[in-house]
Amino acid sequence: MPSTAAQIMQNVVLPGDPIPSHTGDDTTIKLGPGLTQDQDVITSMKAGVLNHLEGSNRWWVESNQQRYIPATGESVIGIVCGRLTEGFKVDIGAAQQALLPYLAFEGVTKKSRPNFLVGALVYARLSLANKDMEPELECVNPATGKADGFGELKGGFVFKCSLGLSRRFGPLLRYRVWVTSTNGCIPPNILVLIFVRPFRNTSLMDENTPILRFLAEQQIPFEITIGRNGRVWITSGSAKTTIMLANTLQNSEYLNERECREMVRKLMTMQ
Amino acid sequence: MTIRPDRRTEPTQLRPFSSSQNLLNRCDGSAQFQFDKTAVLVSITGPTEVKFRDEKLDRASLEVIVRPLTGLSSTKERVLENVMRSTFANVILTGLHPRTSIQIVAQVMKDDGCVSVGSAAINATTMALLDAGIPMNALVGSVTCMVGKEDGEILMDPTMEELSRARSIHTFAFDSASRTSVMMDENGGKGTSGGVVLYSESTGDFTEDEWWLYKA
Numbered sequence: 001m002p003s004t005a006a007q008i009m010q011n012v013v014l015p016g017d018p019i020p021s022h023t024g025d026d027t028t029i030k031l032g033p034g035l036t037q038d039q040d041v042i043t044s045m046k047a048g049v050l051n052h053l054e055g056s057n058r059w060w061v062e063s064n065q066q067r068y069i070p071a072t073g074e075s076v077i078g079i080v081c082g083r084l085t086e087g088f089k090v091d092i093g094a095a096q097q098a099l100l101p102y103l104a105f106e107g108v109t110k111k112s113r114p115n116f117l118v119g120a121l122v123y124a125r126l127s128l129a130n131k132d133m134e135p136e137l138e139c140v141n142p143a144t145g146k147a148d149g150f151g152e153l154k155g156g157f158v159f160k161c162s163l164g165l166s167r168r169f170g171p172l173l174r175y176r177v178w179v180t181s182t183n184g185c186i187p188p189n190i191l192v193l194i195f196v197r198p199f200r201n202t203s204l205m206d207e208n209t210p211i212l213r214f215l216a217e218q219q220i221p222f223e224i225t226i227g228r229n230g231r232v233w234i235t236s237g238s239a240k241t242t243i244m245l246a247n248t249l250q251n252s253e254y255l256n257e258r259e260c261r262e263m264v265r266k267l268m269t270m271q
Numbered sequence: 272m273t274i275r276p277d278r279r280t281e282p283t284q285l286r287p288f289s290s291s292q293n294l295l296n297r298c299d300g301s302a303q304f305q306f307d308k309t310a311v312l313v314s315i316t317g318p319t320e321v322k323f324r325d326e327k328l329d330r331a332s333l334e335v336i337v338r339p340l341t342g343l344s345s346t347k348e349r350v351l352e353n354v355m356r357s358t359f360a361n362v363i364l365t366g367l368h369p370r371t372s373i374q375i376v377a378q379v380m381k382d383d384g385c386v387s388v389g390s391a392a393i394n395a396t397t398m399a400l401l402d403a404g405i406p407m408n409a410l411v412g413s414v415t416c417m418v419g420k421e422d423g424e425i426l427m428d429p430t431m432e433e434l435s436r437a438r439s440i441h442t443f444a445f446d447s448a449s450r451t452s453v454m455m456d457e458n459g460g461k462g463t464s465g466g467v468v469l470y471s472e473s474t475g476d477f478t479e480d481e482w483w484l485y486k487a
Contacts, residue, residue, distance in 0.1 A: 015408065016408055065403060
């Protein structure tokens with residue numbers, strides 16, 4: 001068993017593997033995704049990389065999959081499948097369809113309910129996710145009562161990616177990228193990233209996923225919304241650019257930073 | 272040193288096996304497992320919507336479909352479906368996804384007539400479940416072995432030629448070696464040194480004592 005923290009950090013585990021947590025002493029440990037407790041032993045139930053956060057003594061398994069398992073607080077992209085008396089039925093790619101109540105919108109009253117057609121795309125937050133219950137969505141930030149970027153996504157293009165890739169796009173989930181005009185007060189050729197939905201960490205410079213930064217550097221205006229359920233919505237000035245961006249993001253999954261940069265450079269010369 | 276018909280040198284040696292994951296893009300997980308000229312491709316969908324008829328309130332229902340190399344599925348495939356369902360029901364943590372369905376579809380891709388299709392299907396399913404990220408409490412490994420008619424020698428993963436000299440044929444599935452103590456005591460130490468036996472199928476002429484020996 002590797003002894004140093006750095007080695008444990010990069011530990012690959014398979015289902016059934018015991019986790020070398022300090023079970024003997026009194027410290028509390030927190031188990032995240034992919035781990036389960038069976039009496040005194042903590043075992044992994046997924047294949048992935050075991051992660052450990054020293055300070056709070058958290059352990060979890062970082063793994064990748066296609067099928068979405070709803071979790072409270074995550075933002076997802078759903079497709080409206082039908083209307084019931086109390087809300088919309090929304091397909092979020094999970095085992096069950098989620099319910100989006102008519103009253104879970106900003107400033108909505110019983111008289112002014114949102115009118116989404118079947119097939120509409122919505123960007124929403126999971127307000128309730130429980131394995132025994134049907135998931136529930138809301139299009140409002142519970143902290144502020146504002147829409148904060150949640151709501152219908154009009155136009156654009158949606159593609160599916162693995163849950164791991166959608167997570168690696170960073171904590172920020174929805175943003176617009178455009179280049180300022182030369183007569184604006186901001187100097188020319190400086191990118192302005194408008195964060196439609198403010199989040200704790202507003203950094204596009206995610207170390208794991210430099211692809212968004214590279215695309216932004218190409219000065220193509222685009223808007224992207226990432227659902228944690230592996231759905232990514234993207235729109236830009238033209239269909240050609242949108243498809244190019246979508247393909248680039250999909251192909252970036254198994255590329256490192258240098259390869260991502262090279263791919264973006266090649267695509268730009270082809271345009 | 273014995274030399275087996277396909278130039279393997281040890282009775283415990285397996286044919287060259289290989290596995291590749293994530294071959295299909297429209298399901299949640301897939302894998303192919305191959306023992307030389309026997310190959311099975313498995314796709315996993317789930318946890319997904321469940322038919323009302325199959326819905327279980329406290330766990331996911333496991334659906335296994337085995338498709339033969341050619342033609343329609345027959346009793347042989349039904350047997351394997353049942354075997355796989357009961358084997359993996361013990362391993363998949365179905366309680367984590369109640370009222371859903373996990374569908375396992377195994378397609379035989381190559382079959383050279385050895386009885387190892389079942390073993391390959393079980394191994395491929397394990398790999399596909401890993402790929403799909405379905406929570407499990409162990410991995411499953413399966414292998415087929417035979418006992419020779421004349422010498423009583425145990426040969427692992429026999430070929431067609433060797434099978435013609437078989438007295439009995441045994442297929443076992445074990446879970447990964449994390450918990451070994453379950454079988455050890457009750458049979459005078461003849462239990463396995465690996466994992467727990469999840470499935471065993473034997474055909475031919477053998478006694479109970481021999482079975483415990485082969486299993487080890």
